[in-house]
Amino acid sequence: MSLFWRIFGLNAVVLGTATALLLWAPVTVSVPVVLAEAVILVGGLAVMLVANAVLLRVGLAPLDRLTRLMTTVDLLRPGQRLPARRGHGGVPELIRTFNAMLDRLEAERATSSARVLFAQEAERRRVSQELHDEVGQSMTAVLLELTRAADQAPEPLRGELQQAQEITRESLDEVRRLARRLRPAVLDDLGLVSALTSLTGDFATHTGLGVRRRFDTDLPSLDHETELVLYRVAQESLTNVARHAEAERVEVSLRHSGDRVVLGVSDDGRGTGIVHEGAGIRGMRERALLLGAALDITSTPRAGTQVRLTVPAPRERS
Template sequence: MSLFWRIFGLNALVLGAATALLLWAPVTVSVPVVLTEAVILLAGLAVMLVANAALLRIGLAPLERLSRLMSTVDLLRPGQRLPVPDQSGVAELIRTFNAMLERLETERATSSARVLSAQEAERRRIAAELHDEVGQSLTAVLLGLKRAADQAPEPLREDLRQAQEITRESLDEVRRLARRLRPGVLEDLGLIAALTSLATDFAAHTGLRVVRRLENGLPPLDRESELVLYRVAQEGLTNIARHAEAGSAVLALRRTGGGVVLEITDDGRGIGPAREGAGIRGMRERALLLGATLDLTALPEGGTRLRLTVPTARPEPDGPPPPAAPSSPPENRKNA
């Protein structure tokens, strides 16, 4: 029975009972109204109102749950579904809404995969241009300044050496940016070496103490899984430096029953009730590509824990594979 007929039926039942009482019961209304008669009428009205309220509460409860889910649903946290009642006028509506959520989650995952794939390709292109063009130009300028400083008189030599030092610092910064955009050590030496280099570089530039707990003997991971793990670790450490006001952080990577767990903890002020920013949502989008789970929780003793659980066995994506990285000459040991 649909919701309309259930509400209509109960109202008809209550009104019919009231009409029958007025027609056949020996109850009359005096003029002026006697106190006993007024009490009976008010009691009947109260019974009618309570019965209607109870039916509406029961009948419209699935709609209220649906409304709450519609206002709080987040496609970056898949799996939010409403149970379909066995006998309810809104069962078909809830089934349609659940199907719509599933379709939207699939479309969001596919579009995110394409966007992130294009983003990684663009990062590789910019990193190659920084390394091959800007880096080589700064190197040529550095060599020219060195030759000029060696031949210049003493008053001018000091200025040229200062310009040479500034150029060297700029060259190091360009190389650091290129490494962040395109982690060549990840492609050349693997995930453990890349995370070690990332933690060392982060500690050197922020002054925070980073404790590494990286296990060897991890299960085989494809290139996409390693890249997601590296990018999430990169973004997690960056968020600690920007917002946590922490003194130390722990970067851990370990094997679990069904995959690999990346965990980053800090001793900062915690996440609090603030709304998630673009960095955290970007990490959630990357986790969706692998069917992974990303949890961000505040620690009881203070600080924040970020945990990414990546399954080793996952279904093949429906979208096209990410474009291959453009070939570029390997960086030397100093640049890595």
Template sequence: MALFWRIFGLNAVVLGVATALLLWAPVTVSVPVALTEAVVLIGGLGVMLVANAVLLHVGLAPLERVTRRMATVDLLRPGQRVSVTGDGGVPDLVRAFNDMLDRLENERATSSARALSAQEGERRRIAQELHDEVGQSMTAVLLELKRAADRTQDPVLRTDLQHAQETTRASLDDVRRLAVRLRPGVLEDLGLISALTTLTTDLSIHTGLAVHRHFDADLPQLDQQTELVLYRVAQESLTNVARHAEATEVTVGLRRAGDVVRLLICDDGRGIGLAHEGAGIRGMRERSLLIGASLDLEAAPQGGVQVILSVPLSQSGG
């Protein structure tokens, strides 16, 4: 039944019942209206309005659920649907809304996959250029500075050249570290565990954080895309810890729990506003959708934040 006819029918029922009561009830209205008659009429009007309101509320309840869902739906948290039963105008509208969410989620996942694939390709290109061009140029400058420092007889100039060498060497290390962040070669060469170990070791060296690692030795074989998503989520989470958490220690775990591989990053910092997710966290959610994983952010027992990425083995090739 169309929404118009549904509302019309509800009102018709209420008015029909009221008319029947007026016709068959042994009640008359005098002129002028007596007080008791006015009370009966006003009471009947009130009952009619209440009945109409109740019936309309029941009839339009599915639309209210759709309105609430539209205000809270997030395509990065798939599966949010409005329950629907029956046939007709309102249930069909709810089904159309659910179908629209299905299409939007599929299109979002497809476009995110293309964007992230292009992003990884661009990262590889930039990392290669940093390594092959900038890195080699800075190495050549470093050698020239060393030769100049060895040839000069002026101790002051030699000291200045040696300082320039140290600055260039530090810059070269930064370039190499940036290239590794853009393109984790150790992930491709040695696997996920080695890549996470290197990532956490570098974090500890450069930030002073105490890092605790818990990696299962019998992890199943994961496909390349799943390993890359796990690595990028860990990388972004640890970057957030280093920049914003004001933490003293962080725990990184990678374990198997039944048919799920779970990545856990937990810190003892000041926490973050979980109600307002930034671009980094939403980027992690987009990556997790690529492999059918779920990403949860919760308050950690020791006061910080814990990031949990759960990857079903059926989606990861394990």
């Protein structure tokens, strides 16, 4: 039954019942209307309106649920659906169409996100290579020239050249660190555990925070795409800790549980109670969406924040 005939039928039932009561009820209307008759008519009208409202509320309840879902649906949290109802036309057809639209939008969002992220990684690889090969080599040549000039220069020029040496050496180290952040060569060469070990080591060195690593030794073999997503989520999580958490210690874990690989990053910072999802967190959700993974972020006031990425095994995803 379509929505039009559903509402028409409900109103017809209420008005037909009211008409039947007026025809067969032993109630008459005088002219002018006496108080008792007015009370009966007003009471009947009130009952009719209440009955009509209740029936319409029941009949239109699926539309209310659909409206609430429309206001809360997020394509980065796939799987939000309304249960499909049997029947043709009207509300059931609207719900099925909306669910089909969500399926299509989620598939298109995953495809477009994959293209963007792959292009981003390719650009990062290119910039990292140029920093390492072009800028790094040029700064190394400058450093060698400064060293040779400092060895031959008299005082006090030698001291100034040595100071320029130190500045150049620090800048070269920073360029190399940026190149590693853009594209960690250790991830390609030695795998995920070594890359996370290097990442957390650099993080501890530059922030002064204590880092605890807990990596399982029986991790399954992961494809490069999965390892890259796990690495980037850990990298972004540590960046958020350094910027916002006001923490003293961080724990990074990588565990194997059944057909799942679980990455965890937790800190002992101030927490917020409410997770404000900026560009960094939404970027993590975009990456999780590529693998069909589940990203959970909880933040407790004065108890820190926990990031948990649960990735299905590659054979299960395929």
